Amino acid sequence: MREGDGYFGEDVAATYDESAAEEFRPDVVEPAVDVLAELAGDGRALELGVGTGRIALPLARRGVPVHGIDLSRAMVARLRAKPGGDAVGVTIGDFATTRVPGTFAVAYLVFNTINNLTTQDAQVACFHNAAAHLRPGGCFVIEVGVPALRRLPPGQNAVPFHISPTRWAFDTYDVATQAMSSNYVTIVGGRAEHRSIPFRYVWPAELDLMARLAGLRPRDRWEGWTRTPFTSESHRHVSIWEKPAG
Incomplete structure (x- = not known):
């Protein structure tokens, strides 16, 4: 594992896309990109934990300017090697605390990536970091499983x-x-x-409290990107919090 890449070094990056192949299917990716493009509107998108570009690249192809933050240089190298990889700006760093210039219409964390932060303090810091990057009216989006x-x-x-x-x-x-x-x-x-x-699992209500601490308010919660209602039987959720305008 390359120093500084955390748990996603070269040994993981080399086969990541193949090991997560089901998440790369168009019927999985396109609904997520539809929602994020709608939230971005005429603004920029910030992906926390951009990885190999599963979401960032198709979102950029929609014409949305995308910037990513990721700790793993090995994962980002895979993104860069893909068609259109040079269109996505990337900052190497911990997405819970790393700041990049400018403001964004939407910031997002997908595929359980919030759980990569293994302490509650780090998860709270991530919400504050996302909120600091958002313009007024901007949204923070998380896709994560419900603990089993x-x-x-x-x-x-x-x-x-x-x-x-x-x-x-x-x-x-x-x-x-x-x-x-x-x-x-x-x-x-x-x-x-x-x-x-290692991960740290987190409950929907706990995420809502983290959002409140960061000055964000709930906007939507669905079972998935197709906006199916979230219920007590849902195994995952897509949650959206909004930074108040003004």
Whole structure:
């Protein structure tokens, strides 16, 4: 892993798009880009955790000026190598605290990336950072899963989410601290390789309080990018908070 890239160094970046292939499907990407382009309007968009450009590149192709922040140079190198990669400005840094010049109509965090911040303080700082970048009337958008604690029987702390002959993946949860990790066991040449990435899960109501602390107010919450209503049975949500005009 390259120093400074966190948990998304060269070993992860090299296969990231393939390992997350379902998230790159047009029927997944296009509804997200539709919402973000609408919120951006005639303004700029800021992606926190821009990665390999799954959302930033198609959003830029819509004519929206996009700037990204990411800690991983290895992931950003993949973005740069793609067609149109030079159209997205990128600042290397921690998206919870790194500032870039100018103001934005929309800032967004997708695909559970808020959970990459492994403390509540860092998540609160991220909301303040997003709010500081927004112009009056601008929006902060987060896409994140609802913690799967209902799937944990007493005495169990792991939930599998992928099982195949050559790859096993599971999440572990500590309900006392809201710490979690995603764990991947891959069989390569008859040998098992294990990788673990730490996260902190966060509840919708907790996110709303973080937004309030940052001076943002709730605008919308859906089950997904197609604006299906959010319910108690939803496994994820897309939430939007607005910076008051004036």
